[in-house]
Amino acid sequence: MAADTVDKELLKGTIPLMVLSLIDKRDLYGYQIIKYLRVLSGETFVFKEGTLYPILHSLEKRQFIVSYWQESSVGRKRKYYRISEQGLRELTDRLMAWNTFTGAVALVLEGEVPVNEA
Amino acid sequence: MAADTVDKELLKGTIPLMVLSLIDKRDLYGYQIIKYLRVLSGETFVFKEGTLYPILHSLEKRQFIVSYWQESSVGRKRKYYRISEQGLRELTDRLMAWNTFTGAVALVLEGEVPVNEA
DNA sequence: GTATATACATAGCGCGGCTAGGCATAGGAT
């Protein structure tokens, strides 16, 4: 595994977190979110539509985000998403969970393993 | 989701990393690894045997760890694991992947979302 | 006219971890 590739498994659960975080800053449409994830992550997160769209649909179904169509001067219509009240709460919760999680992993990785038996 | 609970989804792929990291420090047996993960993580990672043992078997099958039985003064026999050469390489790779991954997530979470359209 | 980029959608698969159960030994409590 090269240093600039991500273990896909590690991603589980973090994509919705990142998506909510981005939409929280500004209303975005799907294709745009894929680009932002790619650019902001320094080309680490390169997702296909097949990965992101179902996640957006799931987030909308659970009412964390709300969609609306909007014309663009170029290309076809875009489906924008904005975050809801529940979405804000979900984002807060997921951020806490993320920090707890990475903190706990760090503790284990840096932790001393006692030499004595239990 | 409470702050002291982990989103199980986030765990995907990180358990083998933590397990390899622990065994790298000292030979350990399964039940012991569960305890260390629980204690070192500050009660964040509380795994059942049904979670850990299959992971150990998988790591051994891929020859990242090697097992051997050893009597104990109390209780039944224990199956210890030690890390192999390949396991050391795997651990290094997974550590890099972990750092890349968490770094990229941080970039996205803290990233500025430009106001202009692409 | 066809290749590329944009933009959205979904059925179905793969795979990691978890549930739920089982087996076995020892020590302490009742």
Added chain:
DNA sequence: ATCCTATGCCTAGCCGCGCTATGTATATAC
């Protein structure tokens, strides 16, 4: 004596997330 708890190992089968693969549609560049 019997039960509970802790220790210690094992596995079939499920669940759920993300990915593959594919399809549709519009606009621009060559």
